[in-house]
Amino acid sequence: MTNRIPEQCNSFRELLERALCEPAAQLQPLAWHEHLNACSECRRLLEEEEALEYLLTSLPEPRLPEALVERVLTRLREEHAPADLDTLLDLDHLNKPAGLTSRVLSELDLDRLLAQVPEIEPPAGLSARVLAALESERKEKTARVFSLGRFAALAASLLAVLGLWALRGDDKIEPPLADGPADQIPSDEMLALLDILGEETLWVDDAWKGDDMIDIALSLDEGDELLLEYLSSLAEEEDEEKNG
């Protein structure tokens, strides 16, 4: 007898729980009348659940505010209607809930916003004007570089020439690469000068022969006064030797 009551208690509590959870399931208290009379615990449980159900159902059903549906639909349509950024920003001046604009802005697709920004066209001829302005700047810098280079080459030449003046030989100088393109062939005087430099210890190096020699010769300014003066002195010496 004592074993049957807990079994019945379990069955009753399962049925009670099911009745509370599933609207379709219904508890038939009359069918459990005998057990409930005998079991004070199950009776207390049933009474508590019934009381709790009563309290829970005492909460009023929330009533949908009038025109809420219309307001929601209107606001959703506003958010999804094509609008430019100015229109969206102007929403701040209307009687909208605080922060609505920022929320709308943050929630709209960024791509759509970006698509509304007009393409920015550069002024006509801007690139040509910029390049022209840069061209003069570049020329000035290039000129400075070249004059520095010319000065350096001249100084190197002079130092070499002064240092080797007394050691100058009498070998006949033949211009290399005489069959090359005319505008790439340095003058005979220039090549002679470089040959002299190449023969001396300061410049002795295979790298200075051949094409390198031509490049160096082409890099020298034949119109330079000091160089011309030196070349003319070489010519005078040669004349004196021939005459003498």
Next chain:
Amino acid sequence: MIDTQSDQANFGGDPGVEWMLAYQAGDEDAFDQIVEEYSSMVWSLLTRFLGHHAVREDLVQDAFLRVVRARERYQPTARFSTWLYRIVYNLAVNETQRRRTLVSLDQPLGVADETTSLSDLQESSMDGPSAELEREDVISAVRDAIDTLPETQRMALILAKYHETPYAEIAIVLDSSEKAIKSLVHRARENLREQLAPFLQRERGGAA
């Protein structure tokens, strides 16, 4: 693809699913029907879960905004109401956490609860001064007891009790199992019985 066809067959009779599929196919009026049909349900769920706060209207809008955004990728894998409940639950939990942060920073918890109770009073009907006061007292206590439940217990109880949602669907909403939902509701009722013990005693006494 096969799953989608199967899902559509399973929920084909659900008007919400049909409207959503029509909206997905380009029928803008179908969306209006969704809002008109389900606004009340969303409002009710938010009110019971969050109490009477002004933010509810914004959250109703947010819920349907998410429906709009899900237009392209929507698949009828559950009843439409279940899918919408899940959206509302996520929004409500976010709002609860936001409010919890604000309350902890700005004011003691009791102030927010008081506001809720006063709003409740405004919605209740007039049954006479004495009965009304007693009723207000009970409503306030029940509301407070529900508010103190953990979020999952609260949502499970509200859906089961007030929206008559089967446990299997609540499990989808809360991303849980049916068994876990049964346990959640059971614990929620136990917690309510504890908190509302004086009122239950009174009800039992009145009934006896």
